[in-house]
Amino acid sequence: MTTGSRLLGELIDALRCLPGVGAKSAQRMAFHLLEREREGGLRLASALESAMRDVGNCTRCRNFSETPVCSLCASPSRDKQVLCVVESASDLAAIEQATGFRGHYFVLLGRLSPLDGLGPDELGLPLLAERLGEGEIEEMIIATNPTVEGEATAHYVGQLARAAGIRATRLAHGVPLGGELEFVDRGTLAHAFGSRQSLS
Amino acid sequence: MTTGSRLLGELIDALRCLPGVGAKSAQRMAFHLLEREREGGLRLASALESAMRDVGNCTRCRNFSETPVCSLCASPSRDKQVLCVVESASDLAAIEQATGFRGHYFVLLGRLSPLDGLGPDELGLPLLAERLGEGEIEEMIIATNPTVEGEATAHYVGQLARAAGIRATRLAHGVPLGGELEFVDRGTLAHAFGSRQSLS
Numbered sequence: 001m002t003t004g005s006r007l008l009g010e011l012i013d014a015l016r017c018l019p020g021v022g023a024k025s026a027q028r029m030a031f032h033l034l035e036r037e038r039e040g041g042l043r044l045a046s047a048l049e050s051a052m053r054d055v056g057n058c059t060r061c062r063n064f065s066e067t068p069v070c071s072l073c074a075s076p077s078r079d080k081q082v083l084c085v086v087e088s089a090s091d092l093a094a095i096e097q098a099t100g101f102r103g104h105y106f107v108l109l110g111r112l113s114p115l116d117g118l119g120p121d122e123l124g125l126p127l128l129a130e131r132l133g134e135g136e137i138e139e140m141i142i143a144t145n146p147t148v149e150g151e152a153t154a155h156y157v158g159q160l161a162r163a164a165g166i167r168a169t170r171l172a173h174g175v176p177l178g179g180e181l182e183f184v185d186r187g188t189l190a191h192a193f194g195s196r197q198s199l200s
Numbered sequence: 201m202t203t204g205s206r207l208l209g210e211l212i213d214a215l216r217c218l219p220g221v222g223a224k225s226a227q228r229m230a231f232h233l234l235e236r237e238r239e240g241g242l243r244l245a246s247a248l249e250s251a252m253r254d255v256g257n258c259t260r261c262r263n264f265s266e267t268p269v270c271s272l273c274a275s276p277s278r279d280k281q282v283l284c285v286v287e288s289a290s291d292l293a294a295i296e297q298a299t300g301f302r303g304h305y306f307v308l309l310g311r312l313s314p315l316d317g318l319g320p321d322e323l324g325l326p327l328l329a330e331r332l333g334e335g336e337i338e339e340m341i342i343a344t345n346p347t348v349e350g351e352a353t354a355h356y357v358g359q360l361a362r363a364a365g366i367r368a369t370r371l372a373h374g375v376p377l378g379g380e381l382e383f384v385d386r387g388t389l390a391h392a393f394g395s396r397q398s399l400s
Contacts, residue, residue, distance in 0.1 A: 004263045004270035004305075007251045014247035017240030019232045020225070032219045032292045033248070034255055034264055040217030040264050041252040047214035048245035051230070063204045064234055070204035090231045093203050112307045157359045 008034070010038060036165075061129070062107040062124050063087045072105060079103040081138040085128070085157055087111050087145055095143060105129065111149040123153070126158065132164040140168045202305055211252070260331070262307040262324050264289045270395070272305060279303040281338040285309050285357055303341075306331065311349040312356055323353070325360065326335060333363040340368045 003009055008030060023067035033041040057063065058070035064069070069073050072078065082103030086092050092105050108123040120126070131137070140161045144150035154170060161168035176190035184192075208230060215226035232377070233241040253386035257263065259272035272278065282303030286292050292305050308323040320326070331337070334394055340361045354370060361368035374392035375384050384392075 002260050003289065004258065004261075004272040005255055005265045007247070007255050007266045008264050011247045011251040014244040017237050017244055018229050020228075025220070027290065027293060028220075029218050031288070031293075034251065035219070036397070038252045040214070041248050042305070044217055045245045045248035045252065047207070047211045048233070048241050048248070051211040051234065052245065053207055054242040055207050055234055058204070061204075064208050065205045068205045070207070072204040079309070088231070088235070089203065090227065093227060093231075096203070127275070128370070135297070163293040 030125055036189070048072065055162050055199070057109070061105050062109055063092055063105060077102070082141065083131070083137045083139070084141040086143045089143070091143065101141075108144070108153065111144060111147075112153045117127045120156070125157070128157070129160050129164070132160060132166055137166055140166050142168055142170050146171075146173060152161075203248070257307075257309070257340075261305050262309055262327070263292055263305060277302070280336045282341065283331070283337045283339070283340040284343055286343045287350065301341075308344070308353065308357075311344060312353040313349050320356070325357070328357070328359050329364070332360060332366055337366055340366050342368055342370050345370065346371075346373060387398075 003012075012030045015021055015029050016023065018026075021029070042136045054066045055064050057067065058065040058073055059068050060073040061070060061071060063070045067074075068087075078130060079102050082101075083090075083106055084095065084101060085094065085106045087106065087108050087110065089107055089109075092107060095101055095105075106124075107129050108125075110118045110123055112118060112120070112123065132140070141155070142154045142157050142165075144154045144157070157170045159169075172195075173188065174195065175181065175188065182187065201213075209218065211224045211230045211233075212223075215220075215221055216223065216230050216340065221229070227367065232344075254266045255264050259266040260273040260282075261270060262273060264269045265330050279302050281308055282301075284292075284303060285306045285308065286295065287308050287310065289307055292307055295301055295305075297309055306324075306326075306328050310318045310323055312318060312320070312323065332340070340357070342354045342357050342361075343380060344354045344357070358368045358370075372395075373388065375381065376389065381389065
């Protein structure tokens with residue numbers, strides 16, 4: 001693109017690595033930063049650099065962390081008896097924001113998918129089994145996504161829990177709050193119908 | 201937000217300085233970069249830093265440039281006899297992309313708006329007058345936005361051209377291509393009706 005400035009062109013190009021940002025948005029962002037937000041742009045540059053360079057994975061739960069053990073694992077105020085297994089760090093963030101869960105997490109960084117070369121080792125399941133063997137955990141909440149691969153992963157992880165004699169639970173499936181029955185997909189509706197609960 | 205990583209939290213926070221990016225998109229962008237685009241993230245960090253620090257304004261046309269004279273002004277292949285006056289560098293980019301214009305530009309970096317403290321000096325009009333006085337320019341295309349302030353600016357800039365004995369032109373107003381008459385606003389329709397042209 002001709003803008004008369006090489007650096008501006010490079011910035012517009014680089015911004016396109018952000019998800020959901022195309023040529024037009026990248027251009028808008030670059031002009032906005034140059035015209036009104038140079039401070040913010042510099043702060044973003046240094047935040048990006050530190051995060052890309054220093055953020056690795058927690059050795060205990062595989063969550064994103066710049067320290068060997070992440071702050072959630074290191075926190076003494078969290079309940080060591082409940083472990084929630086999620087597919088990704090963004091699922092962890094969603095659960096932290098939505099629920100009052102105060103236990104620990106284990107992040108699989110993926111789901112079982114042999115075709116993509118993702119087996120038990122890639123998901124850190126040996127590390128998870130080791131952790132279950134420590135004897136502190138009493139309940140494991142399996143919060144993988146309700147997709148075919150997520151369900152297969154949940155099944156596999158559930159077996160690990162059974163082998164260690166730990167109670168495994170799964171998130172409830174059903175009609176989402178605020179949804180309309182008319183627009184809920186058939187599978188979900190059938191599941192919700194089958195798992196109906198008595199009014200208490 | 202609790203994500204277990206301070207750097208990740210700071211990155212999510214810093215991403216919100218981008219226009220149109222709220223808490224949820226910033227989180228999505230940060231996770232995407234960390235999980236799949238570390239290379240791109242680092243490239244973006246360095247592009248941002250160079251652009252924020254080094255991009256200034258061209259001393260001839262006030263367009264964004266990291267050199268004293270921007271590449272458009274320095275290019276020997278562009279027509280020195282036509283000057284296009286625009287409000288912002290993004291307007292310049294839009295014209296470069298849409299039209300075959302090969303002349304020079306002058307960027308006002310705003311529009312006349314006395315209430316916001318934007319007078320002729322802030323818009324670099326003395327610099328523009330000086331340039332018109334050089335005697336090379338034969339036509340000045342005034343491409344300010346068709347808003348009240350843009351029109352006032354166009355009027356003022358037009359007077360400068362008249363004082364220097366230079367022909368001033370204005371972008372045509374009318375019904376946009378692909379638009380439907382039914383949905384065009386009244387002012388535009390009245391203008392298009394009044395300025396109807398004979399079929400050639």
